[in-house]
Amino acid sequence: MTGSAVEEPSPSAWSWRxxxxxxxxxxxxxxxxxxxxxxxxxxxxTGPRPDLPAFAYLMVVGVALAVVDVHLRRLxxxxxxxxxxxxxxxxxxxAPFTDxxxxxxxxxxxxxxxxxxxxxxxxxxxxxxxxxGDVKLSGVLGLYLGWxxxxxxxxxxxxxFLFGGLYSAGLLVARRARFKSTIPFGPFMLAxxxxxxxxxx
Numbered sequence: 283m284t285g286s287a288v289e290e291p292s293p294s295a296w297s298w299r300x301x302x303x304x305x306x307x308x309x310x311x312x313x314x315x316x317x318x319x320x321x322x323x324x325x326x327x328t329g330p331r332p333d334l335p336a337f338a339y340l341m342v343v344g345v346a347l348a349v350v351d352v353h354l355r356r357l358x359x360x361x362x363x364x365x366x367x368x369x370x371x372x373x374x375x376x377a378p379f380t381d382x383x384x385x386x387x388x389x390x391x392x393x394x395x396x397x398x399x400x401x402x403x404x405x406x407x408x409x410x411x412x413x414x415g416d417v418k419l420s421g422v423l424g425l426y427l428g429w430x431x432x433x434x435x436x437x438x439x440x441x442x443f444l445f446g447g448l449y450s451a452g453l454l455v456a457r458r459a460r461f462k463s464t465i466p467f468g469p470f471m472l473a474x475x476x477x478x479x480x481x482x483x
Contacts, residue, residue: 302360305353306346317345320476328483332379333429336372337479340365340426344472347419351468357415365422366394373429386429393428393435394421400439416467423475430482438478446470 306313320341328334347361373390377383398421405412423442427435446467453465 302350302354302356302358305349309349309353313345313349317342320345324479324483327480332376332383333373336369336376336429337426337483339368339372340422340475340479344476348469348472351415351466355413355464355466357413357419357468359418362415362418362422366425369422369425373425386431389431390425390429394425397421397424397427397435397439411464412467416471419468419471423471427475427478430479434478434482437481438475440474441477442467442471442474445473 321338324337324341325334328337343361343365347357350361351357370391374387377387380386398417401412401417401420405414405417423438424435427438446465449470450465
C-alpha cells in the first residue's frame with residue numbers, strides 16, 4: 283500500500299543487523315529538514331526549558347521512525363528500544379529543574395507503562411491489526427505524554443487512533459484499500475503524540 287521501491291528485509295532478517303537505514307539515507311534531505319523544522323517548532327512553542335532536549339530528541343527519532351515505517355512497514359529496534367533509556371534519562375535530568383518535576387517524572391513512567399500495556403493487549407487480541415513495533419513505540423510515546431499530564435496523554439492516544447482511522451477510511455472510500463488491508467501505524471502514533479505535545483507542552 284505504501285508503494286515503496288525499497289526492498290523489505292525478510293521477517294527472519296529483521297533484527298538489529300537489518301539495514302533499516304536505507305530509506306533514511308535515500309530521503310536524508312527531507313528527513314533532516316522535517317526534523318529541524320519540528321525541533322524549531324517545539325523551541326518556539328515552549329521556549330528554553332529543561333525538558334526541551336528530551337522533546338527535541340523525540341522529534342528527531344520520530345521523523346526517522348516515520349520514514350522507515352512508511353517505506354519498510356517496520357519500526358526498528360535500534361530506534362524504539364534505545365529511546366526508552368534515552369528518554370527516561372533526558373526527562374529525569376530535566377526533573378530537578380522543572381516545576382513539580384518529581385511528579386511529572388512519575389507520571390511519565392506511569393504513562394509509559396499504561397500505554398505499553400494497552401498496545402500489548404491489543405496486539406495479543408488482534409495481532410493482524412498491529413505490529414509488535416507499534417507496541418515497542420507506544421511506551422516511548424506514553425513516557426513523553428505522561429510527562430505533560432493526563433490530559434496530554436489522553437488526547438495524544440485518542441489522536442493516534444483518530445488519525446489512523448481517518449486515513450484508513452479515506453483509503454477505503456477511494457477504493458485504494460480493503461477492510462483487511464493494513465497501514466503503517468507508526469506515523470499516526472507519532473502524529474497523535476505530537477498533537478498532545480504541541481497543545482500541552
